[in-house]
Amino acid sequence: xxxxxxxxxxxxxxxxxxxxxxxxxxxxxxxxxxxxxxxxxxxxxxxxxxxxxxxxxxxxxxxxxxxxxxxxxxxxxxxxxxxxxxxxxxxxxxxxxxxxxxxxxxxxxxxxxxxxxxxxxxxxxxxxxxxxxxxxxxxxxxxxxxxxxxxxxxxxxxxxxxxxxxxxxxxxxxxxxxxxxxxxxxxxxxxxxxxxxxxxxxxxxxxxxxxxxxxxxxxxxxxxxxxxxxxxxxxxxxxxxxxxxxxxxxxxxxxxxxxxxxx
Amino acid sequence: xxxxxxxxxxxxxxxxxxxxxxxxxxxxxxxxxxxxxxxxxxxxxxxxxxxxxxxxxxxxxxxxxxxxxxxxxxxxxxxxxxxxxxxxxxxxxxxxxxxxxxxxxxxxxxxxxxxxxxxxxxxxxxxxxxxxxxxxxxxxxxxxxxxxxxxxxxxxxxxxxxxxxxxxxxxxxxxxxxxxxxxxxxxxxxxxxxxxxxxxxxxxxxxxxxxxxxxxxxxxxxxxxxxxxxxxxxxxxxxxxxxxxxxxxxxxxxxxxxxxxxx
Numbered sequence: 001x002x003x004x005x006x007x008x009x010x011x012x013x014x015x016x017x018x019x020x021x022x023x024x025x026x027x028x029x030x031x032x033x034x035x036x037x038x039x040x041x042x043x044x045x046x047x048x049x050x051x052x053x054x055x056x057x058x059x060x061x062x063x064x065x066x067x068x069x070x071x072x073x074x075x076x077x078x079x080x081x082x083x084x085x086x087x088x089x090x091x092x093x094x095x096x097x098x099x100x101x102x103x104x105x106x107x108x109x110x111x112x113x114x115x116x117x118x119x120x121x122x123x124x125x126x127x128x129x130x131x132x133x134x135x136x137x138x139x140x141x142x143x144x145x146x147x148x149x150x151x152x153x154x155x156x157x158x159x160x161x162x163x164x165x166x167x168x169x170x171x172x173x174x175x176x177x178x179x180x181x182x183x184x185x186x187x188x189x190x191x192x193x194x195x196x197x198x199x200x201x202x203x204x205x206x207x208x209x210x211x212x213x214x215x216x217x218x219x220x221x222x223x224x225x226x227x228x229x230x231x232x233x234x235x236x237x238x239x240x241x242x243x244x245x246x247x248x249x250x251x252x253x254x255x256x257x258x259x260x261x262x263x
Numbered sequence: 264x265x266x267x268x269x270x271x272x273x274x275x276x277x278x279x280x281x282x283x284x285x286x287x288x289x290x291x292x293x294x295x296x297x298x299x300x301x302x303x304x305x306x307x308x309x310x311x312x313x314x315x316x317x318x319x320x321x322x323x324x325x326x327x328x329x330x331x332x333x334x335x336x337x338x339x340x341x342x343x344x345x346x347x348x349x350x351x352x353x354x355x356x357x358x359x360x361x362x363x364x365x366x367x368x369x370x371x372x373x374x375x376x377x378x379x380x381x382x383x384x385x386x387x388x389x390x391x392x393x394x395x396x397x398x399x400x401x402x403x404x405x406x407x408x409x410x411x412x413x414x415x416x417x418x419x420x421x422x423x424x425x426x427x428x429x430x431x432x433x434x435x436x437x438x439x440x441x442x443x444x445x446x447x448x449x450x451x452x453x454x455x456x457x458x459x460x461x462x463x464x465x466x467x468x469x470x471x472x473x474x475x476x477x478x479x480x481x482x483x484x485x486x487x488x489x490x491x492x493x494x495x496x497x498x499x500x501x502x503x504x505x506x507x508x509x510x511x512x513x514x515x516x517x518x519x520x521x522x523x524x525x526x
Contacts, residue, residue, distance in 0.1 A: 054500070055473040055521045057320040059347045059365055061340045076351070076361045077324045081523075082472065084322045084361055086349065088339070098339045098347055100363040102322055102472055106498065113464050113524050115429065115496040166378065201376050209345065209365055210318040212475050214521050217498055232514050233378040235369065235480055237317070239517060251495050254502060256519055258318045258477050260344075261376050 005178035006145055007187070011039040013071055019043070019089075023066040024141045031064035032142050033097075033208045033257075034190025038183055040089050040099050043071045045183070048083035048103035052182040056101030057212040064089075064096050081109075106182060106218050120245035121169040121227040123151050129170055147173045147223075148192055157197035166195045169227040172244075180224060180246075182215045188224060189213050189242045189255035195228040196238060196259075206238065206259035213255045222247030236261050268441035269408055270450070274302040276334055282306075282352075286329040287404045294327035295405050296360075296471045296520075297453025301446055303352050303362050306334045308446070311346035311366035315445040319364030320475040327352075327359050344372075369445060369481050383508035384432040384490040386414050392433055410436045410486075411455055420460035429458045432490040435507075443487060443509075445478045451487060452476050452505045452518035458491040459501060459522075469501065469522035476518045485510030499524050 010022040025035040037058045045051065073087035082102040089097040123129065129149035150170035156163045172188045174180070180188065194206045225245045230238050237258055244253040273285040288298040300321045308314065336350035345365040352360040386392065392412035413433035419426045435451045437443070443451065457469045488508045493501050500521055507516040 055322075057363060057473070057475065059318075059339075059363055061342070061347060076322075077358050079324070084324060086361065086363070095340050098349065098363060100320060100322055100349070100361060109499040112499050112526065113496055115459075115462055115464055115493075115501075117429065117494040166380065196378075199378055201378055210320070210475075210477075212320060212473075212519070214473075214500070214502060214519075216495060216500065230378075231380040232479060232517070233376055234514065236372040236375050237477075237479065238378075239477060251497070254495070254519075256475070256477075256517075263375065 005174065005176050007174060007178050007184060010035065011042050013039065013043040017043060017071040017073065019069050019071055021064045021066050021069055024145060026141050032191055033060055033211055034187040036064050036089065036097050037099065037211065038186040040071055040087050040097060041101065041183060041186055043073045044085040044087050044099065044101055045103060047073045047075055048085045050083050050103035050105055052104055052106045053186065053213065053215050054082060054102050054104045055212065055214050056099060056186065057210065058097050058099045059210050060097055060208050061095045067091065069096065106215065116251065118243065118251065120225040120249055123169060123171065123225055126171050126223060128152060142191060145175055146191060147171065147175055154198060157193065162198040162200060164198065164200060166199050166230040167227065168192050168195045168198060171223040172226050173223040179221060180219045182218055185215055185244060185253040186213050188226065188244055189253055192226060192228050195230045195240055196233060204262060206261065209258045209260055211255065211257040213253055215253050217250050217252045219246040219252045220248040220250065236263065268437065268439050270437060270441050270447060273298065274305050276302065276306040280306060280334040280336065282332050282334055284327050284329050284332055287408060289404050295454055296323055296474055297450040299327050299352065299360050300362065300474065301449040303334055303350050303360060304364065304446060304449055306336045307348040307350050307362065307364055308366055310336045310338055311348045313346050313366035313368055315367055315369045316449060316476065316478050317345060317365050317367045318475065318477050319362060319449065320473060321360050321362045322473050323360055323471045324358045330354065332359065369478065379514065381506065381514065383488040383512055386432060386434065386488055389434050389486060391415060405454060408438060409454060410434065410438055417461060425461040425463060427461065427463060429462050429493040430490065431455050431458045431461060434486040435489050436486040442484060443482045445481055448478055448507060448516040449476050451489065451507055452516055455489060455491050458493045458503055459496060467525060469524065472521045472523055474518065474520040476516055478516050480513050480515045482509040482515045483511040483513065499526065
C-alpha cells in the first residue's frame, strides 16, 4: 500500500495542469461531481497560493470518464484575504467542468462574531448506520473509496420503501482513514444518494447543473455528520442543500446544487 | 418620462460590452451587488442567446462605483438545454465582478414532476409594510428605485431594537411598476437589508464575497414575497439564503450568498 491516500492519488494534478480521472470514483461509469470539483480545486489552490477553498461553484458540462484531462486555471484577482480563480477541466476539445472559486486561509479566519442556529443531524452510532443495504442497482464504485453510513430511517429508497421525506443523513469518512480537510469537503457534499430518492416521485437520476460549496471551517478529526435536503422540485429542476458538521459539533460546510430532472 | 424602465436603462449594455454603473443604484456610494449581477447577466443572456438565467454565481472583487465599465462575456458551452457563460465586469484594469452562469428558457422547462415543501412568508397587507421607518443611517439611493416593504416585526433593527432572529421578510416591486422578470430576480435577491441586522451581534456592514441565484420560474405579475435568513455566523463569514415567491404562490427564486464580517 502507498502512504499516499487514494483520494490524494486520484486528485493529483501535474504542474502543467494535466491530470487523470481515475477509475473507481464513479457512479455507473460517470465520475462523481464532487470528486471532479476536488481535483480541479487542487489545481486552483496551487495557482491561488491559498490553502482553502472558501466558496467554489462548478457548472457541469459533460460527464467525466476515466482518462486524461487538462485543467486550466487562472487567477482573476489576488486580494488580501482571498484570491479568486477560474478554471476549466476538459478532455480534448470537450469541456467537462467550469469552475469559479475564492480561496483563502481558514486558520486566519478563525474566531470572531458567532451565531449558530442549527445543530448536527441526530444520528445513531456509526455501527448502526454501516449495516445499510446497497443503495442502488448501478454499481457504485465510489463506495469502495468512502464510507457513506446512512441513518437507517433514510435508507428506505434502496428497498422500494422511500421515507416520503426528501432528506438523507449519515456519516462520511474515507475507507483508508485519510483525514478530511477543506479539499475533501468538496467531495463530501456531493457523494450521498440524492435526497429526492426518498420521495415517492423519485426520479431515476439527477444530473448536476451547478454545485456550490461554502467551506466554513477546517474539520476536526473523525467522521463527519452530514444532512442533505431538497425542498423544491419543479419545472425540471430541484435544489439539494447540505450541512456538514465535524466531530466537535462545528458546521464545516454548506452546499447547494441545482439538479436536472429527466424529461 | 421615458417608456423604458429605470432598471432597464440602468442595466443596458452596448454590443461591444461597454456599460455604465448608474448613480442611484447604490448603498452609501457602492452599487448594489444584485444590480451589478443583473447588468452583467443582461450581456450574458445576449451571448448565450437564451432568455433566462437558470443558475448564476458572482464573485465580488471590488466595489462598483458610478461610471463606465467593460463587460467581457464568452460562451463556454452551448448545449441543448443550457448555455454556460463566463463574464467579467471591470473598470479600467480593476476587476469588479466575475460571473459564471448557465442560461436557458424557463418557458420550455415548465411542468413535470413537482414537490414543494414550503410556502411564501406570511406577510400582512403591503400597505402595512410600506409605512416602515428608514432602515439605515447611510443614504440608500436604491430605495428610490424599488419598494422593499418589510414585515413590521422585522424592522426593529432600524430603530435599535433588533428582533433577535436573523430573518427579514417583505414585498418587492419596482417604483415605476416595471414587470419583474427572471433578470430582475437577480436584483431582488440582493436588495433587502441583511437578515443579520436583526441579531444583537449585528455587524455594521456585510460585503458580499459570493452570490448565487437559482431562478426557478418566471414570476406572475405583482409584488413578490421574499424572505431572507442567516443561520451560521462564524469564522468571519455568514451565509444568507433567500426564497422569493410570486403573487401566484410559486417559488420563483432561491439565492445564497457568502458575506464577510468586519474583523
